[in-house]
Amino acid sequence: MAAAPTFPAIDPPDILLYGPGPSIVHPRIYRAMMAPVVGHLDPAFLAIMNETSEMLRQVFGTQNRVTFPVSGTGSAGMEAALVNVIEPGDPVVIGVNGVFGERMCSIVERCGGTLHRVDAPWGRILPPDQIIDAMRQSGAKVVAVVHAETSTGVAQPLEEIGRAAAESGAIFVVDCVTSLSGMPIDVDRRQIDIAYSGTQKCLNAPPAMAPITFSDKALARVRGRKTPVQSWYLDVTMIEQYWGKERTYHHTAPITSVYALHEALRIVLDEGLEHRFERHRRNAQAMAAAMAAFGLELLVPEDERLWTLVTPRVPEGVDEAAIRAHLREWFHIEIAGGLGPLKGKIWRIGLMGEGSQARNLETLLGAFGHVLRQSGWEVDPGAGVSALNRYYREQYERPH
């Protein structure tokens, strides 16, 4: 006799995901995940791996041979990026202007690296000259910054740091978790040595994997180590032999997650990178106009903003968490609050891939206006939608 099941089948609600990730999953990706699982050394899967790497190179803007998804979520990508190139005692410069810079510092310490942090206020960029000075003064072997700080909404300039790192020989590591496929990364042009991301942001797949790319300079650093990479699971010298020609078994790849990523990348390249970047840029501006119409200030100055995440300040007297709960309960819409020192002070609204399109923004702004008004904030609930559409009308033939 079969026993009764302990719990009923899952039945999660259909939430419009406007937080900082996971983002709205594209229907084509759900469908791709239904493809039958095959073995991790099956010829059919090896072909899918090759195609996935090739599409990732296009989206990262790189010719790097070693470009593949790490078998873990975005933070596994961060750990993979750092543990492979840091040895005990190595001077490492980390730029910190949010949660993810802080996280990098914790990883550097766990690797035994000698940490040199450069801090900037949460909500502002790290001045490149400060990073470069710290790099030169410390003789840094590795310098790392977050391109898209998901905790604040800041877009970090990369060119000058890339140039300086190339001159000094430091390995330049960049966190692109919230920018990949929403903003140009240009790994090769910007002389980035290691860049990593996640599948659940602008790629619109479920959280599962962390795309990463290593330059030849980064790989030479790994091969020249005096100590083994402290993580077996994330050791790039072994993983690359599975993703590369050798096909040496390392760990069992998450087959279905690779299917999902493959489809996500096809969707991105179907649209075309330039069109996709421009769409994100425009919709971020339209959203800024809508926030202004609600009388909300943005945390980040205009020329330092991400195109993939908008972070309005919570007005005095408004209960940040109540607004979110109200949106979730009445409208089945998720947005997020601030973290750490910004807890209760900002909202974080992701504009990632499928999230960055006019239809969904109308829905979001209609509902957001309503809950703002209900909370007592004296605002026309339709002001956001009006501003959004005025922006589209004045600037473009049609919304994206």
Add this chain to the structure above:
Amino acid sequence: MAAAPTFPAIDPPDILLYGPGPSIVHPRIYRAMMAPVVGHLDPAFLAIMNETSEMLRQVFGTQNRVTFPVSGTGSAGMEAALVNVIEPGDPVVIGVNGVFGERMCSIVERCGGTLHRVDAPWGRILPPDQIIDAMRQSGAKVVAVVHAETSTGVAQPLEEIGRAAAESGAIFVVDCVTSLSGMPIDVDRRQIDIAYSGTQKCLNAPPAMAPITFSDKALARVRGRKTPVQSWYLDVTMIEQYWGKERTYHHTAPITSVYALHEALRIVLDEGLEHRFERHRRNAQAMAAAMAAFGLELLVPEDERLWTLVTPRVPEGVDEAAIRAHLREWFHIEIAGGLGPLKGKIWRIGLMGEGSQARNLETLLGAFGHVLRQSGWEVDPGAGVSALNRYYREQYERPH
């Protein structure tokens, strides 16, 4: 204008997965993965997490509070198990009788542990008294063995080691990747401190996560460390605050993979653990009879065999890889070959969850008999099917 996609949509073949994993995915699991992705702090997801932990406790046979899936495949579970409890200089005993014991040794060295290996021939168990002697002589802080050696098909006895570890205070770590839900684990009864597994073996979900459980004794060891856990991503003291009551954000959980695991566990508990274990035991015996009918010897002596993987020796003069290629090409069936010193010498045939049922075994044995005969091995191609059915007929009312 949208650019043309770089590659066509994936279209992997429907392969009957009889290798050592990934195993046949249950149709209910594919369906569960279509549930809409929600946020990783959404109340609906938090409830699913709690249910998943509760069902994992039942399948592991434990009351351990800290029981959850690691966000990576089985090897991430191994790394999580070891890096949390090993500090530099700690004496660690590892039993090695296959690939996965070797892998543990590599991780111990990367943690700076002082490695004491106990070796046994590949295809035989580790004599418990040898493990216990090594543990006592080295003053081991941690002792680890593989319950189900996926590279050989050996089932390791655990009781005596568990008792001795409990007496000595060593942390007892057990790899259950290929046994969880196919054979009893009995974490609490056997005094196992940390056990881990994978989703793509007897649970029949896609590879994605590594279920793990920590005893209070293991957690006390982690909390008493003098050095930080070297992996940020796998640091159980932080992950438990997300899976536990605090719900502190650590990393974004792989939502869809948790849905898949939740459904996998429901399927296991629907069947009932006792029934499921007995099914695996019987079908492993039936398969042994079938292999004997083909004139194939098994690598592992009868009383040391797994119920979830059978490992026949390749007869003299038969091309091991050609048999596999033939099965894959003509019948769309996957089995695996040996690794390391067993390369070319054995086949590895998984009998995991959905794989361990009469209907699929008939298919496998019919095809296997055919390709064996075609290879020149003088055998009745139907001998395997005959032996399987004779076993069912003589032993039981009906096959499982």
